[in-house]
Amino acid sequence: xxxxxxxxxxxxxxxxxxxxxxxxxxxxxxxxxxxxxxxxxxxxxxxxxxxxxxxxxxxxxxxxxxxxxxxxxxxxxxxxxxxxxxxxxxxxxxxx
Amino acid sequence: xxxxxxxxxxxxxxxxxxxxxxxxxxxxxxxxxxxxxxxxxxxxxxxxxxxxxxxxxxxxxxxxxxxxxxxxxxxxxxxxxxxxxxxxxxxxxxxxxxxxxxxxxxxxxxxxxxxxxxxxxxxxxxxxxxxxxxxxxxxxxxxxxxxxxxxxxxxxxxxxxxxxxxxxxxxxxxxxxxxxxxxxxxxxxxxxxxxxxxxxxxxxxxxxxxxxxxxxxxxxxxxxxxxxxxxxxxxxxxxxxxxxxxxxxxxxxxxxxxxxxxxxxxxxxxxxxxxxxxxxxxxxxxxxxxxxxxxxxxxxxxxxxxxxxxxx
Numbered sequence: 055x056x057x058x059x060x061x062x063x064x065x066x067x068x069x070x071x072x073x074x075x076x077x078x079x080x081x082x083x084x085x086x087x088x089x090x091x092x093x094x095x096x097x098x099x100x101x102x103x104x105x106x107x108x109x110x111x112x113x114x115x116x117x118x119x120x121x122x123x124x125x126x127x128x129x130x131x132x133x134x135x136x137x138x139x140x141x142x143x144x145x146x147x148x149x150x
Numbered sequence: 151x152x153x154x155x156x157x158x159x160x161x162x163x164x165x166x167x168x169x170x171x172x173x174x175x176x177x178x179x180x181x182x183x184x185x186x187x188x189x190x191x192x193x194x195x196x197x198x199x200x201x202x203x204x205x206x207x208x209x210x211x212x213x214x215x216x217x218x219x220x221x222x223x224x225x226x227x228x229x230x231x232x233x234x235x236x237x238x239x240x241x242x243x244x245x246x247x248x249x250x251x252x253x254x255x256x257x258x259x260x261x262x263x264x265x266x267x268x269x270x271x272x273x274x275x276x277x278x279x280x281x282x283x284x285x286x287x288x289x290x291x292x293x294x295x296x297x298x299x300x301x302x303x304x305x306x307x308x309x310x311x312x313x314x315x316x317x318x319x320x321x322x323x324x325x326x327x328x329x330x331x332x333x334x335x336x337x338x339x340x341x342x343x344x345x346x347x348x349x350x351x352x353x354x355x356x357x358x359x360x361x362x363x364x365x366x367x368x369x370x371x372x373x374x375x376x377x378x379x380x381x382x383x384x385x386x387x388x389x390x391x392x393x394x395x396x397x398x399x400x401x402x403x404x405x406x407x408x409x410x411x412x413x414x415x416x417x418x419x420x421x422x423x424x425x426x427x428x429x430x431x432x433x434x435x436x437x438x439x440x441x442x443x444x445x446x447x448x449x450x451x452x453x454x455x456x457x458x459x460x461x462x
Contacts, residue, residue: 060153060154060157061153063157064153064157067157067160067161070164070191071160071164073187074164074167074168074187077168077180077183077184077187078171080180083179083180083183086179086180086183086184087183089183089187090183090186090187090190093187093190093191094187094190094213097190097191097193097194100194101193101194101197104194104197104198105197108198110197110200110202111364112202112364112365112366113197113202113205115202115206115357115360115364115365115366116193116197116202116205116206116209118353119206119209119210119214119353119357119370119373119374120190120193120209120213122214122346122349122350122353122374122377122378123209123210123213123214123215123373123374123377124190124213124214125342125346126214126218126377126378126380126381127186127213127214127217127218127221129339129342129381129384130217130218130221130222130380130384131221132339133331133384
């Protein structure tokens with residue numbers, strides 16, 4: 055079972071590295087932020103698997119924190135990046 | 151080389167590559183997103199190194215709140231970047247490169263000449279775990295064995311809030327920090343801001359509570375609570391409190407204040423400043439941590455909200 059889970063960690067890490075390629079390539083800010091979200095999700099999966107494989111139950115807590123704060127970061131991205139999107143002619147004004 | 155080692159080497163290489171890219175990329179926004187992803191990956195490495203307390207803090211600060219601060223800074227710099235396109239001259243850049251390279255070389259040298267068995271107090275900490283009745287060695291060090299450092303650290307947090315507030319204009323002083331957010335009350339953002347905070351508040355309190363015996367603690371719990379508060383603010387469901395409000399200022403000083411009072415109590419009734427009586431060590435530390443989690447949540451949220459901009 056451990057071998058299977060370790061292989062799963064390897065697979066997700068490989069997918070995570072592919073997400074990094076998307077961060078590097080862009081081309082837009084939104085693509086980059088979505089790639090960062092993908093990496094966050096993959097990181098949660100790796101943490102849950104690692105916690106089981108290596109017997110560190112607290113890894114689940116790290117995954118919990120990542121899940122909560124990655125969502126928060128993406129919302130902040132949309133809010134803070136709004137002025138930029140508006141100047142590009144995309145998005146709608148929500149802030150006064 | 152086992153398969154796990156291969157993964158570790160690959161992860162380290164990826165993190166190093168991402169770090170170099172984050173420094174080298176010219177656009178501020180791309181660098182910020184790279185830094186957020188970097189924080190997430192470094193949290194993985196800390197878990198792999200069995201430093202789960204550090205991983206929790208890295209996930210909360212590096213991947214979460216720190217990223218949001220940088221995103222805000224990048225959004226503000228963006229307008230300035232377009233106008234100030236001038237580059238420093240060759241001489242300035244050469245000096246900066248030499249300075250950076252020598253600091254990196256000095257750091258590398260310092261790590262290389264460390265003794266093989268670094269002097270450590272870890273065995274002493276492990277041996278004295280019973281003194282406070284808490285099983286998490288990190289909490290023992292932070293709250294008891296090196297309590298002075300932690301207390302001063304919270305005072306520094308307070309000073310940073312003072313620093314941010316002092317950026318306010320005279321007219322806005324005493325007002326509410328940040329812009330007023332408005333969102334569609336039936337939209338997806340308002341929905342998420344109602345859905346997530348109940349779970350987040352439970353996780354934040356759990357982080358505080360579990361910190362006594364397992365990785366976690368007031369700082370991580372406070373960071374989660376702060377992000378949930380900011381989520382409600384960004385969705386327009388709540389507004390930032392005016393900085394002149396008494397209860398806000400009370401919460402801001404509650405953590406370090408209670409820490410100081412308990413410390414002085416140790417001077418009067420116990421052996422030394424910040425010495426807890428053994429019988430009451432755990433309840434006292436938990437009491438300080440409860441006050442601290444509120445202080446940290448308020449402080450971090452206010453740091454992200456920025457300087458007062460609007461009249462209350």
